[in-house]
Amino acid sequence: MVLSAAGQHLLRVSRPGAWGQHLLRVSRPGAWGQHLLSGIGSVSTTAKGFQEKEIREKLQAFPGGSIDLVKQESGIAVLTVNNPARMNAFSGSMMVELEERVSQLEEWTEGKGLIVQGAAGTFCSGSDLNAVRAISNPQDGMKMCMFMQNVLTRLLRLPLLSVALVEGSALGGGAELTTACDFRLMVPGGMIRFVHKHMGLVPGWGGAARLVRIVGSQNALKMLGGALKVDPEMGLQIGLADGVLEGSLDGSGANALLEAEQWLGCYTTGPASVIRAIKKVVVSGRELPLEVALRTERDVFGTVWGGPANLQALASKAKHK
Numbered sequence: 001m002v003l004s005a006a007g008q009h010l011l012r013v014s015r016p017g018a019w020g021q022h023l024l025r026v027s028r029p030g031a032w033g034q035h036l037l038s039g040i041g042s043v044s045t046t047a048k049g050f051q052e053k054e055i056r057e058k059l060q061a062f063p064g065g066s067i068d069l070v071k072q073e074s075g076i077a078v079l080t081v082n083n084p085a086r087m088n089a090f091s092g093s094m095m096v097e098l099e100e101r102v103s104q105l106e107e108w109t110e111g112k113g114l115i116v117q118g119a120a121g122t123f124c125s126g127s128d129l130n131a132v133r134a135i136s137n138p139q140d141g142m143k144m145c146m147f148m149q150n151v152l153t154r155l156l157r158l159p160l161l162s163v164a165l166v167e168g169s170a171l172g173g174g175a176e177l178t179t180a181c182d183f184r185l186m187v188p189g190g191m192i193r194f195v196h197k198h199m200g201l202v203p204g205w206g207g208a209a210r211l212v213r214i215v216g217s218q219n220a221l222k223m224l225g226g227a228l229k230v231d232p233e234m235g236l237q238i239g240l241a242d243g244v245l246e247g248s249l250d251g252s253g254a255n256a257l258l259e260a261e262q263w264l265g266c267y268t269t270g271p272a273s274v275i276r277a278i279k280k281v282v283v284s285g286r287e288l289p290l291e292v293a294l295r296t297e298r299d300v301f302g303t304v305w306g307g308p309a310n311l312q313a314l315a316s317k318a319k320h321k
């Protein structure tokens with residue numbers, strides 16, 4: 001696979017060290033962390049003028065497509081962005097539906113994993129440009145942006161291990177959606193592309209902030225500045241993709257979904273209480289100042305210590321050879 005000239009300069013990520021942690025410490029308000037583990041925190045999107053009811057009504061005026069959720073007995077749910085006539089672009093009503101599906105997932109206590117995919121062999125082409133044109137004034141744009149930031153932050157904080165299954169294109173807001181999952185799996189021919197610059201925009205759904213944490217600021221600058229087409233090879237190289245699947249055998253997407261479920265199953269095998277606890281300690285380590293993250297870790301530890309899975313493992317005298 002040929003990399004673009006700009007792509008060849010992309011570097012493997014280096015994780016933020018002590019300096020990064022200091023930055024996080026000074027940039028996070030204390031109370032915010034308390035909402036984190038409840039999974040219902042409304043992020044820092046309570047800026048003046050953000051009226052959720054008002055924006056929901058406005059978004060509902062742009063209907064089309066759906067966000068479908070299937071919760072499976074395996075503990076892995078599948079969330080499908082479904083608007084194939086518009087390459088799975090997000091209509092206004094789909095944004096509202098996404099929020100409702102995230103609420104349902106927050107209440108799904110048996111859940112362990114989540115796969116986010118697009119319908120009909122492509123991921124998502126971002127926001128529906130018809131809706132974008134109709135609400136192109138800054139006030140409405142800002143409200144939509146806050147709504148989506150809030151929803152995608154809640155999606156990423158779910159106590160489920162989440163994967164974006166990227167078949168076809170993930171463009172604009174679709175690229176941002178991939179960063180609201182813990183992992184990204186790409187299918188050959190798939191592409192993640194932050195096209196915002198070509199639309200005279202920057203990401204506004206939290207995609208830039210999350211991208212920097214995933215690939216580092218150098219790579220994020222190149223991806224956004226060059227509106228780079230990130231294919232599976234480049235995705236692996238920069239740490240944006242966590243794996244490359246074989247993909248559809250018949251164009252239905254079924255094979256890719258099966259592969260993604262198998263891939264995720266390696267990490268979600270085991271009791272839900274433990275898998276969910278793992279996600280919680282990682283989210284707190286990623287988002288909270290160290291002292292608060294340590295306190296949170298103790299609290300989460302307390303929920304599994306002496307619990308059924310722990311007692312069963314002790315009784316079986318498990319060996320870890």
Ligand SMILES: CCC(=O)SCCNC(=O)CCNC(=O)[C@H](O)C(C)(C)COP(=O)(O)OP(=O)(O)OC[C@H]1O[C@@H](n2cnc3c(N)ncnc32)[C@H](O)[C@@H]1OP(=O)(O)O
Pocket residue numbers: 085086087089125126127128129130132169171172173174195196199201204205
């Ligand atoms: C948060 C910021 C954002 O997300 S801004 C939006 C960023 N996204 C874009 O600009 C995507 C623009 N679309 C494209 O580049 C192409 O349509 C892509 C997705 C590459 C597909 O190309 P191609 O395979 O040739 O199909 P096509 O162009 O004929 O599209 C099929 C039908 O889907 C539609 N479509 C596609 N994307 C959107 C979108 N974001 N919003 C609304 N409609 C979209 C096309 O208009 C086309 O519709 P129609 O068949 O002409 O009625």
